[in-house]
Amino acid sequence: MAKQTTGGAGIQQAGFDFLKALKKNNNREWFNAHKDDYLRALQEVETFADGLLADLSTHDVIETPSGKKSLFRIYRDTRFSSDKTPYKTYWAGGFKRATRQRRGGYYFQIEQGASFVGGGFWGPVADDLKKIRDDIAFDPAPLRKILSSKSFTSTFGTLEGEQLKKTPRGYDPEHEGADLLRYKQYLLIRRFTDEEVMSPQFRKEAGKTFAAMRPFLDYMSEILSTDSNGL
Template sequence: MAKQYKHPSQIHKSGFDFLTALKKNNNREWFNAHKDVFLQEQALVEVFAEALLQELSSHDEIKTPSGKKSLHRIYRDTRFSADKTPYKTNWSGNFKRATKYRRGGYYFHIEPGNSFIAGGFWGPNPQDLKRVREDIAFDATPLRKIINSKSFKATFGTLKGEQVKTAPKGFEIDHEAIDLLRYKQFLLIRKFADKEVLNADFLKAANQTFKAMRPFFDYMSEVLTTSPNGEGM
């Protein structure tokens, strides 16, 4: 008989317990022996993901059709990895924004000791990266205003992501905005303690974190969907 939960759309400790056990027994024999537990816990995460999608859809247009569709597979692709353990030890998923005019993506990662809500641009293509850098080089003020705001700092701390070590091709090392021009990724990340994730208010906190990304997403979307002279692309 399925368990009854007072707050079905929250992350449950049983899900953490399963991931902890999986980390200690990351092999196919153990996983197959506990497949029924995995399916039960994954179903609970699907409920959370669906609730999060509904909250997110109240303030943004999302292409991802369901919480279930947002979830990533637990099976690892080990073909090109030195780590041959077959399973991920986290629950994760992402939501895609609708239409080419809404850029940026939303991501959630649930893992004992390493949970976070994130968003941004993980792997921008060369054309988009060049366009963003050109806008920053022309006038970094709009982006600085966003990332230096009290709400941004309180939620995300700083802009994160991989950076080039010196200066990207085509830009001077002594450019006044070189600190921003170095970024190859543009990530917004907010970490959560296990206690926070297991709290019934985590769904609300996750949605508020997504909502706090909008000024950054709106800026990037405008840059990436208009030409340098301000016309639509």
């Protein structure tokens, strides 16, 4: 197991200050003039992400090779968007679980007033969604046990994600798991205040949040990596 590193405990004030200024000046001229500020803030976020990766690696196998590689580009793709501002006003990164037997992933987003640590399944393909729903239709009790556990409710509150208004076609609308069958996404989200993000305890809390996802991710992984006979 990887040892927990000591660096990158939280996000520094400078990282928030840069995002705040960028939100007011979201244009290439301003960004280019403040490129050094961006690079300094980015380095701090990379250090934080390196720490998160080290923490994750103590209890899971992660394919993402480094904190730097986990981070998403700050440059927006505006080709098909009505919003033509060129830059994102948040830091974000994701970690991919390794091998086909470990499904789902981990994500963090740092944004003034809207920071969160999350994970799960953002856009399951049709085949994966059917496997999940078929398992719920067979017996929703294992998933309900996870979602009602003290660890889950105290960390995430409830399962989140887009839902259908009605039970999907092919499933009994009166089924005891009908509410779970309506999900199109399966997301675990814990939100943090700006003060919590800048606290020295933030990395520890983010790591605890990722660890609390494991029962859910492992349950889903078993469904998605085996056939209907459990093979």
